[in-house]
Amino acid sequence: MSLLRRFAVIAVGGVLGSWLRWRLALAFPVSPETFPTTTLVINLVGSAAIGVVLVLFLDRRPPKLLTHSFLGTGILGAFTTFSTFTVETAELLRVSQPLTAVIYVVVSVGGGALAAFITMRVTRQALHLEVAP
Amino acid sequence: MSGWLIVGLAGAFGATSRHAVDLGMRKWFPSGPSIGILIVNLFGSLALGIVVGLSMTRYVNQDLRLALSVGFCGAFTTFSTFAAELAGLVNERSNRLLVQWTAVMVFGGGVAAYLGIAIGRSW
Numbered sequence: 001m002s003l004l005r006r007f008a009v010i011a012v013g014g015v016l017g018s019w020l021r022w023r024l025a026l027a028f029p030v031s032p033e034t035f036p037t038t039t040l041v042i043n044l045v046g047s048a049a050i051g052v053v054l055v056l057f058l059d060r061r062p063p064k065l066l067t068h069s070f071l072g073t074g075i076l077g078a079f080t081t082f083s084t085f086t087v088e089t090a091e092l093l094r095v096s097q098p099l100t101a102v103i104y105v106v107v108s109v110g111g112g113a114l115a116a117f118i119t120m121r122v123t124r125q126a127l128h129l130e131v132a133p
Numbered sequence: 134m135s136g137w138l139i140v141g142l143a144g145a146f147g148a149t150s151r152h153a154v155d156l157g158m159r160k161w162f163p164s165g166p167s168i169g170i171l172i173v174n175l176f177g178s179l180a181l182g183i184v185v186g187l188s189m190t191r192y193v194n195q196d197l198r199l200a201l202s203v204g205f206c207g208a209f210t211t212f213s214t215f216a217a218e219l220a221g222l223v224n225e226r227s228n229r230l231l232v233q234w235t236a237v238m239v240f241g242g243g244v245a246a247y248l249g250i251a252i253g254r255s256w
Contacts, residue, residue, distance in 0.1 A: 010152050011145040018144025018208045019137065025203065047216035054217055069152075078148045078208035082174040082238075083181035085212060086246035090182065093243075094250065109239060112216030117223055 006069045013074015021079050033095050036088040039081065040108055046080030047112035051119030055127070139196055143204020151209050166218045166234050170211065171241070177210035178242040182249020183256075190254050 021042055028038040050072055057068040085108055092101035151173050158169030184201045187193055215238060222231040 007149050007152065011149050014145040014148025014208050015141040017148070018140050018204055021207055022136070022140045022203050043212040043216075046213040050213040050217045051220065072213070073152055074148055076213045077151060077211040078144050080212035080216075081207045082210035082212050082215065082242060083177040083206040083246070084210075086174075086178040086242035087181050087185055087250070089243055090246040090250055091185075093247070105239060105243075108212075109216075109219070109235060112212060113219035113223065116213075116216040116220035120217075120220055120224070 005066060009066055009070040010074040010077075013070045014078040017075040017078030017080075020075075021081065032088075032091050033097065035100055036085075036092075036104060039084050039088060040104065040111075043080045043085060043108055044111050044115050046076045048115040048119045050076050050080075051116040051121075052123045055120050055123040059124075136199060139200045140204045143200040144208035147205040147208030147210075151211060166222070166230070167214065170214050170218075171238060174210045174215065174238060175241050175245045177206045178245040179249040181206040181210075182246040182251075183253040184249075186250040186253020187256055188253075189250075190256075 024042060025038055030036050030038050053068060053072045053076065057064040057071065085104075089101050089105055092098075092104065151170075154173050155167055155169035158167065158172065162168045181202055184193070184198060184206070188198060219231060219235060222228075222234065
């Protein structure tokens with residue numbers, strides 16, 4: 001797979017993922033003092049989806065690298081976001097909402113990792129692939 | 134300029150820049166969690182913090198703000214790869230690295246965002 005094609009599909013995926021995140025943020029706005037539900041849902045859904053994409057296109061032999069680049073690196077990479085998560089956390093701390101900030105971090109990181117873990121496992125089982133011990 | 138065009142172009146630039154950094158860093162760190170994604174997420178958190186901080190104390194052109202925040206920083210940084218790496222470390226039972234990687238990414242990102250906001254506000 002040529003490098004140019006890979007960057008091209010990541011660019012297109014980046015457009016689609018960014019658009020989706022932007023429209024969701026506009027449809028479900030969250031004020032700075034409240035729990036950032038919109039970003040949380042975006043990051044959890046994207047983390048669950050990446051588990052499926054990794055098993056379907058990267059774990060298989062031979063791997064489908066271009067499809068993985070488009071869906072995983074492009075769409076899901078751009079749809080989910082780390083910077084909004086950290087800035088929202090910093091803002092919650094700045095307006096003296098430390099408990100909300102801690103809950104937000106724990107649910108995002110723990111929930112995201114758990115979501116990816118479960119979808120990787122379920123997808124492997126569905127494909128009758130060997131599940132790591 | 135249309136929001137669709139601004140977010141789309143900046144998002145494409147952000148996503149391809151992320152991949153370029155990831156690829157570049159893989160040459161030096163071929164195994165383990167991606168150092169490139171760590172750098173991207175810390176730098177993006179700092180950058181978004183600066184944009185948000187600047188917007189608190191002064192007028193920032195709406196189109197420029199949309200391009201930098203929702204478009205570039207949003208697409209440049211990523212949560213899904215981080216979550217998948219943590220899931221992989223759980224699978225491999227690399228508990229020590231799991232805790233270390235989570236701490237570096239989350240505390241590093243939080244501090245970068247906090248610093249960015251402070252820098253932007255006092256610019």
